[in-house]
Every structure is written in structure tokens, then in C-alpha cells.
Amino acid sequence: MFELKEFIAAQSLDQADELLHRDKKNVILGGLLWMRMGTRQFNTGIDLSGLGLHRITDLGDHIEIGAMTPLRQLEISRLLADNFGPVLRDAVCHIVGVQFRNLATVGGSVFSRFSFSDVITALLVLDTRVHLFRGGQIPLADFLETSPGRDILVKLTIPKQDVDTAYVCQRKSAADFPILAAALARTGSAWKIAVGARPSRATLAPKTAGLLSETPDKTQIDAAGNEILRELTFGGNGQGSREYREHLARVLVKRGIQKICS
Ligand SMILES: Cc1cc2nc3c(=O)[nH]c(=O)nc-3n(C[C@H](O)[C@H](O)[C@H](O)COP(=O)(O)OP(=O)(O)OC[C@H]3O[C@@H](n4cnc5c(N)ncnc54)[C@H](O)[C@@H]3O)c2cc1C
Incomplete structure (x- = not known):
């Protein structure tokens, strides 16, 4: 189990930021499910749960998801389902x-x-933006290219869109x-496809998505299933071999397209 010498419930994001940068051994606390698996020792644990960051809010042209929103809310939120279909629900419902x-x-x-991450894979196809206290707002795809630094993730925003989605x-x-x-x-005739757990980080596959029309026929769906293997790299680990993942990629992409079209 990890250890904290001190626990502070931040009264503001400014205070949380000041505490985070006061000492390299201070740390932001989320739900602690991952951190509790580790054995690291920290000085101050900075709790954000009193800062109103646990809400999903409709802001007209986009939806805001606070950083402290539990994954369960992504699963059951009517607002998210109405605007983005089943993709977020179906991504998180398998998690433990x-x-x-x-x-x-x-x-x-x-x-x-x-x-x-199932969560990241699903958020990638929705044009999600990440809002950092110091780093400002950046597209999730760009954020994933950076390594974890010392900043606070405050919220995510997703533009409202007339979109059909699937998660497989x-x-x-x-x-x-x-x-x-x-x-x-x-969205209309434009597709987005993200593949995660390759086993490297989730990424978008724009070339594969570009092969699809609004209602793709079997030839286009087969072509997308083949292109995903050329566009993305796959690897092996204890969960599955590279060959198995390549087989799965072809099957899951085709299955996802068929799910949306049906
Ligand atoms: C046993 C187990 C199985 C899992 N299976 C899956 C799975 O199948 N699919 C999947 O997608 N995920 C899975 N996860 C990951 C899980 O869904 C969460 O992503 C993970 O627990 C981190 O969320 P947390 O709230 O617990 O964060 P914490 O454990 O509290 O924090 C994790 C890290 O993020 C930092 N952090 C937290 N919040 C912020 C913030 N607002 N700003 C800056 N830094 C922050 C912390 O400092 C820490 O370094 C699994 C986790 C566990 C423990």
C-alpha cells in the first residue's frame, strides 16, 4: 500500500497547484484505486473532491466532465448517452x-x-479536449503524446455532435x-476509429476510417479490416500475442462498423 504523511483537502485549484509544486513528493489524489496498488511514499496527498469536479454538465455546444467524475457516471449518464450514444457506457462497463x-x-x-485504457480509447473518437490547470486545454490525442508531468487535470470537454458510436x-x-x-x-459520412491496448497506448486510425462511406458495403468494410493492420502496429504481451491482436483488430473494427450500420 502507498503511504501519505499528510492529507489535505484542497480549498481551491490554486491551492492544489501550489501544494503540488511545493514538494516533488506531493501528489494529486483521484479515486485512489490505482495508487493503492503501489508502495510509493508521498508527503502530502492533495484531495480535489471538495472542488465540484465530480459533475457532468451540459454547456450548450459541449459537455464538460469534471476530473473527479466517477467512471460509473460515464456509464449511467443520460446526458452522455443522448449526445454520444453507447460508446462511453460500453467502454467502462467492463472495468472491474x-x-x-x-x-x-x-x-x-x-x-x-x-x-x-478503455476510457481513453472511447474518448478519443469524440474529439475530447483535456483541460490542465497549468497546461491549458489540448486535444486528448496530443495530450497522449506527452509524458505525465506535474499538472492537474481539471476537466474534459466534448463537443456535442450528431454521432453514432460503438465500442467493442x-x-x-x-x-x-x-x-x-x-x-x-x-458523423455523417466521416468516421473515426481508435484502437487501444495494442498493447501500446490507444491511437486514432484516420487512414482506415477514410476508407468508409456513410453506409459502407462489404468491400469497404473488408478493406478497413485490412488497412487497420497496415496503419497501426500491434505487439505481444502476457495478455495476447501480436498475431492474436492483429486478428482481433481486423475482427473488432469490422464488428464495430457493422454495429453502427445496423
Ligand atoms: C485492478 C484494476 C483493474 C483495472 N482495469 C481497468 C480496465 O480494464 N480498463 C480501464 O480502462 N481501466 C482499468 N483500470 C484503471 C482504472 O479504471 C482507473 O483508471 C485507475 O484506477 C485510475 O483512476 P483513479 O481515480 O483510481 O486514480 P488514482 O489511483 O487516484 O490516481 C492515478 C494517478 O493519476 C494521478 N491523478 C489522479 N487524478 C488526477 C488529476 N485530476 N490531475 C492530475 N493527476 C491526477 C494520481 O496522482 C496518480 O498518479 C484498472 C485499475 C485497477 C486498479
Whole structure:
């Protein structure tokens, strides 16, 4: 178990930022589900839970998701489902169990940039922007290119869009990490496809998506299934071999397209 010498419930983001930069051994706390698996020793744990960052808010042309929003809210939010379809719900519903998802936060999930992340894979196809206290707002895809620094993830924003979505993944058992995951979104005739747990970090596949028309026929769907193997790289680890992931990528991309079209 990790250790904290001191716990401070921040009264403002300015205070949280000041505490974070006061000492390299101070740390921002999310839901603590990941941190508690480690053994690191920290000085001050900075709690953001009193700062109103646990809400999903409709702001007219976009939706804002506070960093402390639990993953369970992504799963059951009517606002998210009405605007973005099933992609967020279907991405998080496999993560461990309901009690776990009531505690694990969106901020902890995105800031950690886990390569196996279902959450990041789904958010990528929705043009999500990440808002950092010091770093300002950047597209999630650009944020994923950076390494974890000392900043505070305050919120995510997603532009409202008339979008059809799907999330498909393969796991050894229901609550295990994904062996491979794919999120797909269609806005008019424009598609977005993200593949995660390759086992490297999730990324968009614009060339593959560009092969698809609004209602792709079998030839286009097969072509997308082949192109994903040329466009992205896949690797092996304890969860699955490179060859298995390549097979899954072809199947999941085709399955995701068919889900949206049906
Ligand atoms: C057993 C287990 C199984 C899991 N399985 C899956 C899975 O199948 N799919 C999946 O997508 N995810 C999975 N996860 C990851 C999980 O969904 C969360 O992403 C993870 O627990 C981190 O969220 P947290 O709120 O617990 O963050 P914490 O553990 O509290 O923090 C994680 C890191 O993020 C930093 N941090 C937290 N919040 C912020 C913030 N607002 N700003 C800056 N830094 C911050 C912390 O300092 C820490 O370094 C799993 C985790 C565990 C422990």
C-alpha cells in the first residue's frame, strides 16, 4: 500500500497547484484505486473532491466532465448517452465492478495515460479536449503524446455532435484488462476509429476510417479490416500475442462498423 504523511483537502485549484509544486513528493489524489496498488511514499496527498469536479454538465455546444467524475457516471449518464450514444457506457462497463467504478475517476484514468485504457480509447473518437490547470486545454490525442508531468487535470470537454458510436473489445474474462479495444464514431459520412491496448497506448486510425462511406458495403468494410493492420502496429504481451491482436483488430473494427450500420 502507498503511504501519505499528510492529507489535505484542497480549498481551491490554486491551492492544489501550489501544494503540488511545493514538494516533488506531493501528489494529486483521484479515486485512489490505482495508487493503492503501489508502495510509493508521498508527503502530502492533495484531495480535489471538495472542488465540484465530480459533475457532468451540459454547456450548450459541449459537455464538460469534471476530473473527479466517477467512471460509473460515464456509464449511467443520460446526458452522455443522448449526445454520444453507447460508446462511453460500453467502454467502462467492463472495468472491474460497480463499486470500483463508483470510485475510480475520469481524471485519474486520463492523466495516467494507461495503454490498456478503455476510457481513453472511447474518448478519443469524440474529439475530447483535456483541460490542465497549468497546461491549458489540448486535444486528448496530443495530450497522449506527452509524458505525465506535474499538472492537474481539471476537466474534459466534448463537443456535442450528431454521432453514432460503438465500442467493442476482447477480454479473457468479463472484468479483466482488454486484450484489444476499438471505439468507432460516425458523423455523417466521416468516421473515426481508435484502437487501444495494442498493447501500446490507444491511437486514432484516420487512414482506415477514410476508407468508409456513410453506409459502407462489404468491400469497404473488408478493406478497413485490412488497412487497420497496415496503419497501426500491434505487439505481444502476457495478455495476447501480436498475431492474436492483429486478428482481433481486423475482427473488432469490422464488428464495430457493422454495429453502427445496423
Ligand atoms: C485492478 C484494476 C483493474 C483495472 N482495469 C481497468 C480496465 O480494464 N480498463 C480501464 O480502462 N481501466 C482499468 N483500470 C484503471 C482504472 O479504471 C482507473 O483508471 C485507475 O484506477 C485510475 O483512476 P483513479 O481515480 O483510481 O486514480 P488514482 O489511483 O487516484 O490516481 C492515478 C494517478 O493519476 C494521478 N491523478 C489522479 N487524478 C488526477 C488529476 N485530476 N490531475 C492530475 N493527476 C491526477 C494520481 O496522482 C496518480 O498518479 C484498472 C485499475 C485497477 C486498479
